[in-house]
Amino acid sequence: MLTLNHILILSSLLFCISLFGIFVNRKNILLLLMSIELMLLSINTNFIAFSYFEHDIVGQVFVFFILAVAAAESAIGLAILISLYRLRNSIDINIISRLRG
């Protein structure tokens, strides 16, 4: 029988793997953005599991909003990445520290 525990453990594993990915790939902004997408996916899976097992549709409404906002966020992040690449000719994360003063 599929229980809520199964889904919760899967999504927490996915969340921790993507956190691990953020720490490992902190030099590459593209992989960092992908890991953030993966984190949002695991959170959404949690929301849907609770909405299914607790008989409440509001969890799915939340997932709907999170999907829209995540799409906007990744679009703006990639636009910033493109303009950074045009300006500096590199996407190395060490270059961005120029604003530190």
Place this chain on the structure above:
Amino acid sequence: MEYQLILFYFLSAIILTSSIAMILIRNTVNSALLLVFIFFNTAIIWLLLNAEFLAILLVLVYVGAVLVLFLFVVMMLSEHEKQIPKKNSYIFLSSIVGLTMFVELLLIILSGNFNIATPVINNINVSNTSLLGIEIYTNHLISFEITAFILLVAIIAAIAITYSKKKKVLRQNTETQINATKADRLKIMKD
């Protein structure tokens, strides 16, 4: 073991192995393609949880739009940027952090009473999409409008950030054409 549980274990094994491969692989194009694979398999898990509309939304919006955007960006970057430098990685330290966090989450999950089995669905006649639509348009209308506005702002911001005027393109200059007088063009010479 029933069919649903076997399918769940199969899908989660695929998701977890391909997410680890996505993080550790060196080619960014391959990681983007693995991310497509992960999103598709998660959509199947959402289908198991009776969220049909959101599952197809995930495939359409993410696999269709966002991941293609990622692939476009990878394509626009030059060749040497796609490779992650192998040195200076913090695999040991970050695996300690990730494992600690997972053990803590596991303790919380197992201590709570989350062992709920699959519930009996009462109203099988109402589809998931119409239920979601009724809920959004009656109780969450303002949030829905704000989401639409956020998407509009994101479109405008993405265009404004990446827009760049090209310098070497020859264009018609309408203003000088209109404001040109006869004296600019003709020069009458007398003896």
